[in-house]
Amino acid sequence: MSSSPWKVIGASGFVGSAILARLRAEGIEADPIEAPRLSTHATDAKTLIKEARRLEAIIDSLADSFAGAEVVINASGLAAPSQQDLAPLVGANALLPAVIAIAAQRTGIKRLIHMSSAAVQGNVEVLDSTPVTQPFSAYSFSKALGEEVLLNLERFINKQAAAGAAPGSAHSDFPAAPASAPATVAPHHALELCIVRATSVMGRGRRTTEAFARFASSPLASVAAGNHRTPIASNYALAEFTVKVGAFDGHLPSIVLQPWEGATAKSVLVDAGRRLPLQIPASIARVAVAAGYAISEALGDRFQAPVRRIELMWFGQDQDDSWAQEHQLIPTPRVSEVLRDAHTALGKKQDARFIS
Structure with a gap:
């Protein structure tokens, strides 16, 4: 099993391939991970997180791919600014990031970098890194929803970790992953999650x-x-x-x-x-x-x-x-x-x- 310290999900895509090439140019070992295709009719963060938690088979598959990693970069997603069909957009840009974050936490990954889009802020005068979003299209809505989902998960993970019951740890209701060879997750471990707005x-x-x-x-x-x-x-x-x-x-x-x-x-x-x-x-x-x-x-x-x-x-x-x-x-x-x-x-x- 590979033990590269970096993993790149969606490494065959436009952004992912550039990131993987950069990592290798800097001499950093990195493995590409194929992104599963998801679709959903959910359009709110709470429902998406519940749906993500039920996808145990996909969580296990991703967790198995994360073995040996310290940093996971999620460069997957559906970049379709003109598309109107929400189900595949939300599946790729909001549901999948939630599944990836859950798998990363329950595998004990140190850091998850999620590639988002500045389009989530719409026509603000100055783009920034605040959580305020003003989506103006189906695509920007799906990306904004993905950010909201991850920020909600981050708060939950930090709260549980502070209480000594980090997801994936022995005192948590959420088991370590993958199920076939569970990782050792410390009771206070909290995945460090960072959203990069491209x-x-x-x-x-x-x-x-x-x-x-x-x-x-x-x-x-x-x-x-x-x-x-x-x-x-x-x-x-x-x-x-x-x-x-x-x-x-x-x-x-x-x-x-x-x-x-x-x-x-x-x-x-x-x-x-x-x-x-x-x-x-x-x-x-x-x-x-x-x-x-x-x-x-x-x-x-x-x-x-x-x-x-x-x-x-x-x-x-x-x-x-x-x-x-x-x-x-x-x-x-x-x-x-x-x-x-x-x-x-x-x-x-x-x-x-x-x-x-």
């Missing part, structure tokens, strides 16, 4: 990145006048930051935000399109966004997601990455490189002013 992540081979480069290369590319910071980032920087968080020598906060990579709403369009985007007066752009939201609301919020994407393109969004700054965990910025590579991959003609 921002708008771009990378080679991602359809979202290709579509962004294609749009940025077109005459339709536009931005609101001004110097607006944007949360668009690279998968390389996210992977580097996640590994830094997992290896952090100290107590982790419950939620951390992926740090800003220095990009602006204008710079990402220039990098991805190799041309200057149309600049729209900020006042006109704000009126257009407000009108879009009003029309969407009148039609049952049907266009919330696309209007939000336009708003992000025009105005970007600021980030409070003070925790990462304070602890010197800022990764190497590579978003410009990723977007320029995406443009080159399109094979489109470049504006001579931007060939460098």
Whole structure:
């Protein structure tokens, strides 16, 4: 049985593969774990936790895969911002994280890093690491629900551990896992759980990145006048930051935000399109966004997601990455490189002013 100190769930996916590659590049032993597929019609945290606790066969399977690990990274999930069907979204983005956390606690794992999305905070002026969420789509709702589930489990685990009855320990009603070879869980052991909120992540081979480069290369590319910071980032920087968080020598906060990579709403369009985007007066752009939201609301919020994407393109969004700054965990910025590579991959003609 493998005894690698790190395990990556969903290592074949876009984010998971980047994290696994980063771990191996740093000489850290890590094993990939395939994520089970779950679906559920539950839409509240309490019900999801109850449902997760009943999935003993999956808990056992995951616990068996966790053998010998100290850090587990959950990079699985369903990244489908346009999808409306809640059952598979909640299954992948909320129910599965709960099952993973339960299995990790009952196996005595030291630290679980869960990859979430800054989309859970919606159109707040500044993204941060507070538990407040404002989901605006089925996808962001499922990710926000996943965070709520994990924060609830964290409080329960800490409470039980403080009382000497940590889940998986001898005095707990919740047995150690896997059932075939139960782990030894100390009575005061509490899984350290940290949610990493990824921002708008771009990378080679991602359809979202290709579509962004294609749009940025077109005459339709536009931005609101001004110097607006944007949360668009690279998968390389996210992977580097996640590994830094997992290896952090100290107590982790419950939620951390992926740090800003220095990009602006204008710079990402220039990098991805190799041309200057149309600049729209900020006042006109704000009126257009407000009108879009009003029309969407009148039609049952049907266009919330696309209007939000336009708003992000025009105005970007600021980030409070003070925790990462304070602890010197800022990764190497590579978003410009990723977007320029995406443009080159399109094979489109470049504006001579931007060939460098």
